Amino acid sequence: MSNRKLPPPWLAAARCAHSLLWVLPVLFWLGCSTGSTTAPHDNPGGQDAGCVEPPSEGGSDAGVPADVLSPSRQLRRAALALRGTPPTDEEYAAQEAAGDEAAQRAYVSAFVDQTLQQPAFYRTLFETARDWFNIPPVGPSADPPEYGLQQQRSIVRCADGTPKAGAWKYFRGDEKACQGQKPDGTPAEERSLEPWWAPGTTAVLVGYAASVAATGQTYDASGFPVTVTCATAGPIANCGCGPAAVRCHADTGSYPGWEDYGLHNPQGQRRLVAEEPARLFAHLGWHDRPMTDLILGSYSVGPTRLQAAYVMQGLAGELTYLLDDDSWWRPSRFANAPVDPEHSQGDPTAWREYSVPARNPFFLEERDYRYDPRTQSTAMRGIPAAGMLTSLGFLSAFTRERVRGARALEMLACEELSPPQGQEFNEYRRDPGTEGPCQHCHRRVDPAAIHFKRYAKIGHGFEGHGATYPMPGVGTVWHWPARWRTSEYPYHTDPFIHWNRWYMPDTLLTPITQAQAEANPEAVFIDFLPPEQNLLGQVSDGTVGPLGFAKLIVASGSFDRCVVRHLHAQVMGRDIDPAKEAGYLEDQVARFIEGGRKVRPFVKSLTQSSLFQRGL
Template sequence: MDPSGSPDAGCEDPVPSGDPDAGEKNDLLAPGRLLRRSSLALRGTPPTDEEFAALEAAGDDAAQRAFVERFVDQTLAQPAFYRTMFERARDWFNVPLVARTADAPEYGVQQQRSLQRCPAGTAKAGAWKYFREASTVCDGVTADGTPVEERSLEPWWAPDTTVTLVGGAANTAAMGTTNVNGSPVQVTCALVGPEGTCGCGPNAVRCHADFQQYAGWEDYLHYNEQGQRRFVAEEPARLFAHLAWHDRPVTDLILGTYSVAPTRLQAAYVMQGLAGGATGLLDDDSWWRPSRFAGAPVDPDHAPGDPLAWREYQVPARNPFLLAERDYHYDPRTDVGASRGVPAAGMLTSLGFLAGYPRERVRGARALETLACEVLSPPMGLKFNEYRRDPGTEGPCQHCHTRLDPAAIHFKRFAKQGSASEGYGAKYLMPGVGTAWHWPVQWRKGEYPYGGDPFSHWNRWYMPDTKLTPVTEAQALANPEAVFLDFLPPEQTLLGQVGDGTVGPLGFAKIIVAAGAFDRCVVRHLHAQVMGRDIDPAREAGYLDAQVERFVAGGRKVRPFVKSLTQSNLFQRGR
């Protein structure tokens, strides 16, 4: 940065001649145009007629420019700025909606069973039953004519109210019955959840209320702003807007243990924790009882304590397999016992990012492109060695996989199995973690019932002695879960950096921050939002370095950096 501290360092102006007759033009934007540019950059809309009138009434040129500066300060403190940052991040991250798994609306991230009300005119009108349970339940009898079980409780989706569950949903027994290939099988309800005749659990947390005619549509439809599928995809962008609004360092986007979510989205994280065996979550009401989260920071459009607010929460408190520990190391080649999980890493361990991209290489590629501004493009006119088994070291694909696989290795421990039925049925596996996500050695051979995804994918692509799976054949035979090694070994580098052994997406996040790639990428996107154009990292390297230096020196906070851009000569000259 130049001695003056100007945010325009690296872009030099011609030196004025000093001749009073030289006719040099003052190219500063007129106050009216500067107001328009500021409004478009900070809130995405032009100024109102009233704002233009107030500008005109401010007085001379200096007074009008002071008016624009006050306008910038006021707008940065308004909810419109939060919404602008959210929209910017949503376009930037472009996280896809979780794909359907069968006929719409078969969708399963929530991992809760669907409940619907008994219709008017039935003996149990207004009570809640499993969607697919026999209709006779609403008449008070089971399919064999015995009275149905009934239970009243305070549900998680409607605190301080009481609802009635009937039939299997109301079952509180430790054991239940489900069907496997058409035959009844006894199951332990605490382990399988609301499977078969097992109930919804305390406060019905293992189930969700569906108020629509057909179960699933309420959460599935992308245009339902309160649907969980929409929430899941928006969480990363909401987290970015939250950091900007509350003046948090942007590195928390990928290094933090916290995120933001309404109650309905937090339920999905709790269900993932329950699926992994953390049954203590059944008795935790901190995620659904408003009095327990009334003090959490929220978005500017909702009040604290509102279940619909995008409020801050600690991810490990909802899913304990996303760890609070920042330096967790686990090497499946040498460590005895199961992995405790992967450290929480902001948007990189969000369900939207992990479930929206179904494979580790897709996650790695999108993380590099989105958060490190890497360009993964095919080469032209080059000859490569023959491809045999490892795209990271063989064939033409190695041009990208040499960079891609050291990123993808961090995203192995999350995969989807099965299909969903009205929001229940699909499972999201964290292989090798905890007590639930382990399988007999037959999975590695593809034997029944391990012939489908994700096992078939793991068997095809997690091959020993490859860049993605740097374990020996002997190590994989001794412990098949060794193929889930998910940290960058010291013999590999990513963006010129050696990893510190931290497993999972957090290990990747640490690397791109240490490389400076994350800071440069964030600065480029914020610059594009405010200035209307990206920074060319090749032709404007000095300018980019100066902007990044100022961004980092300011604590990596969005609001003060955005304001400094609006104060720059380049902004005020329309460049």
């Protein structure tokens, strides 16, 4: 259903034109963009903004346009639009038994109301958003199944026949643990606990995984031993899995990492992070929340295994108190959280609502947080949570700020970024936003991309652990000596070389002076739009990060128009041409906003429109 080919806009317009011209041959054809003679609030029945026919002058069909679909075809159209499957034989029979044509059309309206409350409608919203956003899974960082993101160490069960059969141990680096021994032959540590991945059960950890020591030992690049603090360093070397084993992830597959890596596994973390934005869209529609929460809200949805990724990101920033927080994995703590209709409340696998700042406090609850690295020397507290724009799937799938900005404009503002035709530009020297042919797009992309700087990836994942995702300039961890600007070892790899190449002072993406950059190298991470720039005609209020971007596209009206167009395409089978049907689009947007930006009232109004009933 979600992949069906939509009729081209010109075909729908042609049909609409034909139906008008045979009634009103003396009028010029102005298309569906002319707008209605009544404002949306004067039109409670959900009639269209354009292409409205006068009723017939008499006869048994008076008041019904000649090309209105039969009741059975209207039922079929409604079923396909709202749930992706045609009506059943029983539904056709019930419609036929309803009585005359008026009763059968009333059956369609009742069918729409009923379907909007069924789990199939949630599934339709999810599939619509999944195709719309088209967010890829987090890419491999080495050979599959290495993709990073988890920031937890892989543990596996000891095999049957070993002294510690059934106990959990580190997959690598503790070869004698299942024999109950340390590498030196002394007895290995053992610990029983309630694990985060299986609440209500007891798991036995053995060997290094069971360690509760405050410090551990690892080795630097030269092979020399280094003492680390386990609470902040994570489960490296001989540090343990921590309380409830939250620093580790349990692997039950044939090879560690595959069950989380493979997209065939609906509970695999790699798939979950890619689906989160689309699931949030469906959640908002299902629970009648305003659609602006998709990018302005501080909450999201996700099962336990997805929320673990956010907790690990907070722990990577040394917020060690998260080790003792069980609100994300103990069912009694989230028993009342709103969930998707396909699961029950309290189910750890349900797509349940959660506060993003509660899982990773570096994503702030504050809605107006401002931070200017040109004038402030203290560490940044974080960036405000911004719905899908601060989801780990969105940020990790698009690893560069300009790609994030471009995709966010395309997805959420329906911007079309096309190359120029037949234009001449000034010579390119150092700033693609103001020089060379690339400025055609970069003048639009860079004011968006500036909001997406403070998230990156360092290193390669190995069995769930190894890759880290710094938020530069935030907290106490993600800072480096000024030497990082030289790209010399150990700053000779990504993301440092990227930052050094593209975060140059006096450019559209980095609007600071050279003196400011020299005084504070972290000033290059400026991530709000200064007042001398604008995005879609809007001037920023100074809010940093993706939330600052979200505020701008909402204020411009682009977000509302974009959501309306995609919902219209799902229900009506075609997009709205913003150039040729401007009046029609604005009337639909006004109806959407009047309905609280909620999906169900707007979808209902579309199914009541004359265009829907006529198959246009």
